[in-house]
Each structure stands twice: as C-alpha cells, then as structure tokens.
Amino acid sequence: MLPCQTACDKNPQIPEDFELLRAPWSRVGPDLANSTTTPPHIPRRAAITAGPIALAAALSACSSAPSRTSATRRSQANTPDLRDLRDARNVTVAGERLNAALLRQFYARHGYEYVWASRPAMADAMMEVVQRAGDHGLDPELFHASLLERRDTFTALRREVLLSHAFLTYADLISAGAMPPDRRRDNEAITPDPIDIAAALDTIIARPNPAAALEALAPATPTYQALQQALKGYRDGTIPAPRPGPPPGPVRIGRRWVRPPAPPRITVADRIRTLEVNLERERWLPRPLPADRIWVNVTDESLVVFRDNEPVFTTRVIVGDIAPVSQSPEFNTVIQGAYFNPPWVVPADIVERAYLPRIARDPNFLARHNMELRPNGEIEQKPGPDAGLGVIMFNMPNRFDVYLHDTPDRHLFNRPNRRLSNGCIRVQNPIAFAALVMQQSADAINEGIAEPGTTHHPLRTPMPVFVTYRTAFADDAGEVAFREDFYSRDADVWDRIPRRGAASVGV
Numbered sequence: 001m002l003p004c005q006t007a008c009d010k011n012p013q014i015p016e017d018f019e020l021l022r023a024p025w026s027r028v029g030p031d032l033a034n035s036t037t038t039p040p041h042i043p044r045r046a047a048i049t050a051g052p053i054a055l056a057a058a059l060s061a062c063s064s065a066p067s068r069t070s071a072t073r074r075s076q077a078n079t080p081d082l083r084d085l086r087d088a089r090n091v092t093v094a095g096e097r098l099n100a101a102l103l104r105q106f107y108a109r110h111g112y113e114y115v116w117a118s119r120p121a122m123a124d125a126m127m128e129v130v131q132r133a134g135d136h137g138l139d140p141e142l143f144h145a146s147l148l149e150r151r152d153t154f155t156a157l158r159r160e161v162l163l164s165h166a167f168l169t170y171a172d173l174i175s176a177g178a179m180p181p182d183r184r185r186d187n188e189a190i191t192p193d194p195i196d197i198a199a200a201l202d203t204i205i206a207r208p209n210p211a212a213a214l215e216a217l218a219p220a221t222p223t224y225q226a227l228q229q230a231l232k233g234y235r236d237g238t239i240p241a242p243r244p245g246p247p248p249g250p251v252r253i254g255r256r257w258v259r260p261p262a263p264p265r266i267t268v269a270d271r272i273r274t275l276e277v278n279l280e281r282e283r284w285l286p287r288p289l290p291a292d293r294i295w296v297n298v299t300d301e302s303l304v305v306f307r308d309n310e311p312v313f314t315t316r317v318i319v320g321d322i323a324p325v326s327q328s329p330e331f332n333t334v335i336q337g338a339y340f341n342p343p344w345v346v347p348a349d350i351v352e353r354a355y356l357p358r359i360a361r362d363p364n365f366l367a368r369h370n371m372e373l374r375p376n377g378e379i380e381q382k383p384g385p386d387a388g389l390g391v392i393m394f395n396m397p398n399r400f401d402v403y404l405h406d407t408p409d410r411h412l413f414n415r416p417n418r419r420l421s422n423g424c425i426r427v428q429n430p431i432a433f434a435a436l437v438m439q440q441s442a443d444a445i446n447e448g449i450a451e452p453g454t455t456h457h458p459l460r461t462p463m464p465v466f467v468t469y470r471t472a473f474a475d476d477a478g479e480v481a482f483r484e485d486f487y488s489r490d491a492d493v494w495d496r497i498p499r500r501g502a503a504s505v506g507v
Contacts (some may be wrong), residue, residue, distance in 0.1 A: 081157065082112040093158065094147060098165045102172075105198040106164055115205070116163045117156060123163050125211035126204075127151075130170045135228055136218060137276030138178055139499035143170050164201075167214065171204070172197045175217040177283040179496050184284075187329035187400075190466065192286045221289065224282045226474035231275045234268050242266045274482065277493045278472040285466075286332070294335065294437070294465040296404075296425055297473065298328045299483035301418045303404075303427060305436055311476070313436050318407065318418045318426035325353070326422045327487050332466045333398045337458035338434055340449045344388035347401065348377030350422050355379060383454055391449045392430050394437070395456070396465055404465070406430040419486060425467065437463055 085091070085107055091098040107113075116123040127148060133140045143166040151159045176192050184191075200217070207213040218224065233239030244265050250257040295304045298319045305313040320328035346355065351373075359365050359373075366372060371381045381387050390406025400423065407426040412418065427433055435442045438459060448457060471490055475481040485491075 082107050082114070082160070085112065091161070093144070093162055093165075096144060096147070098161065099169070102168050102197065103161065103164060105196075106168060106201060109198055109202060114156070114160050116160055119205070122205070122210050126167055126214050127163070129211050129215045130166050133170065133174075135232065136174060137227075137231060137279040138173060141500050142173065142178070142498060167201055167204075168197055171200055171214065171217055174283065175200070175287070177280055178498055179280060179493070183496050185492070187327065187331075188284070189329060189331040189399075190281075190284045190468070192284065219282045219285060219287065221282060221285070221474075222478060223470070223474040224279065226478055226480050227275050227279050227282070227472060230472075230480040231272060231279070234271050234275070239271075241268045242271065271482075273494055274472050274485075274490060275480075276497070277490045278470055280493060280497055281330075281468070281470060290464040292463060294404075294463060296465070296467045297483075298330075298467065298469045299471050299486065300473070300481075303425070303433070305433070313433065315433060316413045316418065316428040317404075318412055318420050320421050320423040321419050322486055325349075328402060328421075328423050328425065328467060328469075329400045330467060330469050331398055331400060331402070332464065333396045334462035334464050335394045335396045335404070335437060335459060336462050337395045337456055338438060339393045339395060340451070340455045340457065341383040341391055342387070342389045342393040342405070342454055343383050344381040346379040346381070346388070351377055351379050354422075390426075390430065392434055392445075394434075402467065404430075404433075 085100065085104050088100045088104070091100045091103065107115075130143045130148075131140055131145050133143060133145075144162050148162055148166060151162065154162070175195065175197075181191055204210050204213040230239060244262070247262050248260045250259045252258075289309075291306070291309045293306050295306060296302070296317060296319075297304075301317055301319055303315050303317045304311050320326045355365075362368075366379070369381060370384060370387070371379050373379055385391060386408045388407070389403075390408055393403055393405040396403055402423050402425065404425045404427055409426075410428070412420060412426075413428040431442050431445050434440075434445045438445070438457065448455065469487065469489060471483050471485045472480055473483075
C-alpha cells in the first residue's frame with residue numbers, strides 16, 4: 001500500500017502511465033471494458049476505469065470513499081478522453097503496449113479530437129489493408145489484427161486509439177521496414193529518408209482513396225511485387241516446393257576423387273522465409289528509387305546500370321570474400337567521378353592481416369609489386385596496369401571505403417564463385433561502364449587513361465549507386481530468382497524482424 005498523499009483527491013493530476021483495461025466489476029464477455037454495470041467509485045489517483053482508459057497509478061490508502069452523489073460528480077468530471085495522451089508515457093490496450101509518443105504526435109495535429117468516429121467507412125477500408133499485412137511478409141498482429149476484428153464491440157475511445165495506432169504503425173513499418181534502424185547491423189546501411197508518420201497519415205486521410213494511399217506506402221519496385229506474388233504462391237500451394245538438383249559430381253582432392261555431400265533440400269518454409277527477408281530488405285530502400293542508378297547485387301555477383309528505370313548495361317563483378325572482415329556491406333552513395341591510373345592505398349588493417357606475413361616471408365615482395373610501406377602502416381602501390389585497382393577507380397564516398405574499380409586479374413571473372421576481394425567491387429568491363437556513367441565514348445576514356453599520372457574526372461551529374469544483398473529478386477523476365485546466402489545473413493535478418501505484436505516503432 002502506498003502512503004496517502006495530502007488531499008489526494010483534490011486537484012488530481014494525470015499520471016504518466018495509463019492503460020486501456022477491463023473493468024474489474026464487469027461480468028460480461030471477453031471485452032469486459034464495455035460493461036454497463038455501475039462501478040464502485042475508485043479515486044482518480046488510483047485508476048480511472050469508468051471509461052476504457054485506466055490510469056495505472058494506485059493509491060489505495062487514501063481517505064474514506066465519498067458519497068454516491070459525490071462519486072457521480074467526480075466520475076463525470078474525471079471521464080478520460082484523448083487529451084489524457086498529452087501527459088501519458090505508456091499506453092496499453094488489453095496487454096498490448098502502444099506507442100504513446102506516436103499517438104500524441106497524431107492527435108496533437110487534431111486538437112485531441114476523435115478522427116475515426118466520423119469516418120467509419122474509411123476506417124473499415126484502411127483496416128482491410130492492415131489485415132492484409134501478411135501479403136507483405138509482416139505479422140498482422142503487429143497492428144492489433146485480432147483485437148480490431150471485434151472493434152465494433154469496443155467503447156468509442158478504445159476503438160479510436162487502436163485504429164490510430166494500427167494505421168500509424170502500419171504506415172511506419174511498411175514505408176521504412178519492420179526492423180528499426182537501431183536494430184540493423186553496421187553493414188546494413190541502406191535506409192529511406194525519415195518521414196513524419198503522423199503527417200503522412202493525415203495526408204492519406206485527405207486522399208480520395210485513403211486505403212489505396214496507405215497501401216501505396218509499400219515499395220513499388222518490380223522485385224517487391226514479384227516477391228509478393230511468389231509469397232502468395234508458396235503459401236497457397238500454386239508454386240510447388242523446389243525439386244532437389246542433381247547430386248554434385250566428384251571433385252579431386254590431392255590424389256583422390258571425393259563426392260561432396262548433397263546440399264540440404266530446400267522446403268516451402270525455407271522459400272517463404274527467404275521471400276519475407278528480402279521483402280524487408282526492399283522496404284529499406286529510398287522512395288522512389290532514382291530512375292538513373294547503378295545496382296550491385298552481391299549475391300548475384302553482378303552490376304546493372306539503369307536509365308529511366310530500364311536496365312541498359314550489365315556486367316560481372318567480384319565481391320568480398322565470405323570472411324566477416326572481407327564481406328561487402330550493403331549501402332548506397334553516389335559516384336562523383338573517376339580516377340584514371342589510380343594508386344592503390346591498402347588500409348593498415350588489411351596490410352597487417354594479409355601483407356605483413358608475405359613481406360616477412362619474402363623481403364622483395366614490396367619492390368616486386370611496385371609498393372612501399374607507409375609510416376602509418378598503409379601500403380601504397382604506384383599506378384600502372386598491374387596495380388590492384390587497375391586503370392580506373394570510381395570515386396563514391398562511403399564510410400566502408402568500398403569502391404568500384406578495375407583489376408588486372410581479368411581471368412577471375414570466368415569463375416562461377418567470384419567472392420575474392422576484401423570488400424571492394426571489381427568490375428569486369430570497366431571501360432564500357434565508365435563510358436556509360438561518364439557519358440563519353442570508350443575511345444575518350446582510353447585516351448584519358450593513356451595520359452601519364454593519376455587524373456580525376458568528375459561526373460557532370462553524380463550517379464546513385466546501391467550495393468545490395470538480395471537472395472531473392474526479380475530477374476529480367478520478372479520472375480523471382482534465388483541466390484545462395486553465402487554470407488549467412490538471411491537467418492540473422494529473420495530473427496530481428498518483429499512479429500506477434502512485438503512491434504518497435506521509431507518516432
């Protein structure tokens with residue numbers, strides 16, 4: 001029992017915590033908060049349970065209960081409404097925690113007045129969108145689907161708050177990803193521009209078709225749409241489970257021929273999980289994607305140039321090795337220009353890991369490769385056709401120091417497994433790529449490379465570049481293609497996607 005405060009029933013204050021609770025005196029149905037049975041008086045500082053919002057501060061040691069007339073007047077004076085959100089820190093409905101700050105932002109724009117009571121048809125249409133969240137690989141319970149199936153039985157205030165929270169959280173998660181940015185790994189650095197979710201919902205309400213506008217917050221990329229169709233097909237059985245491939249042939253190890261074990265069989269559940277993970281990755285993309293862009297898919301070991309959203313150039317690439325320190329990250333930036341005949345500066349951590357052992361074994365290693373060791377621990381390789389960056393490197397600022405560049409080891413592009421770099425992206429056809437990006441002829445690019453020394457050539461207009469990791473995506477025919485998860489990232493993303501009501505909405 002908490003000690004009674006002085007005149008605890010005078011000038012009552014709204015506690016920071018309040019809940020939408022069942023009234024303890026009700027005897028009807030599962031939604032007990034809607035009972036019309038006359039409740040006993042409970043002091044305001046204990047809890048307001050006469051309506052659907054109940055304050056979660058209990059002071060049960062206060063003075064004796066007032067008369068029935070006094071209790072009636074007090075109940076009318078203390079009937080809660082949306083204005084109580086202004087002072088609320090936590091809001092809970094039937095055990096489900098709501099985002100009080102997000103609700104407060106929305107209702108502050110409406111003067112803490114009801115929004116949906118005068119828009120029942122709109123609310124119903126928008127709820128149909130929210131209840132189809134599974135089509136996006138999202139758990140509908142993130143948006144109180146079960147509770148809102150019986151929303152017509154709720155009191156007006158409970159229904160109002162639940163509807164708003166469902167629409168706000170759906171808008172947030174569908175437009176920016178279910179996984180909050182603060183739960184993403186350092187190498188998952190693609191994210192859309194932040195938006196004001198409360199303002200976005202108001203914009204949706206003002207549209208001629210609010211339900212369609214709410215659904216339009218999802219990505220409109222061909223890959224997102226293809227993944228959704230495939231997800232539906234695997235769930236309803238119209239797409240069968242993948243057939244196992246032929247057993248691998250024998251490989252020679254030393255003097256012996258060995259048959260590797262068959263890969264594990266891929267189930268429908270595996271495919272569904274892969275599709276849901278890649279739908280989430282698509283939600284991390286900016287809206288809309290730039291019509292002119294460079295797209296690297298690490299799992300496909302390919303680079304595609306888009307003009308007006310149409311692919312105009314494709315080439316193979318070499319990507320980071322599977323070792324965690326060498327994996328290519330996911331990020332987006334812009335190509336600002338190109339360096340012809342660039343020197344190669346090897347970072348100190350790579351020098352320590354990969355080059356110092358070689359130097360220790362071979363004292364002539366540096367001289368033979370036209371390199372010198374800097375005092376700061378880096379190695380610089382002088383420009384030339386045999387330099388590590390080849391004859392061209394594309395300047396694309398990013399915190400990972402990952403770049404697109406040429407390579408003298410052109411034969412490596414013939415390998416089916418091109419996971420060979422320390423994270424950078426080596427381009428098979430760098431001259432043709434440079435000509436397209438820089439809007440010059442290949443002859444002009446080669447003439448610039450032929451000039452002595454290192455030269456920088458800025459782009460007239462910086463071009464966006466995306467380095468992505470997609471294990472499922474739409475191919476040129478619009479069909480879903482699957483690729484090996486060789487960095488083993490999918491399971492980690494799956495584990496961090498909230499589900500079963502564990503939504504975490506950023507404000």
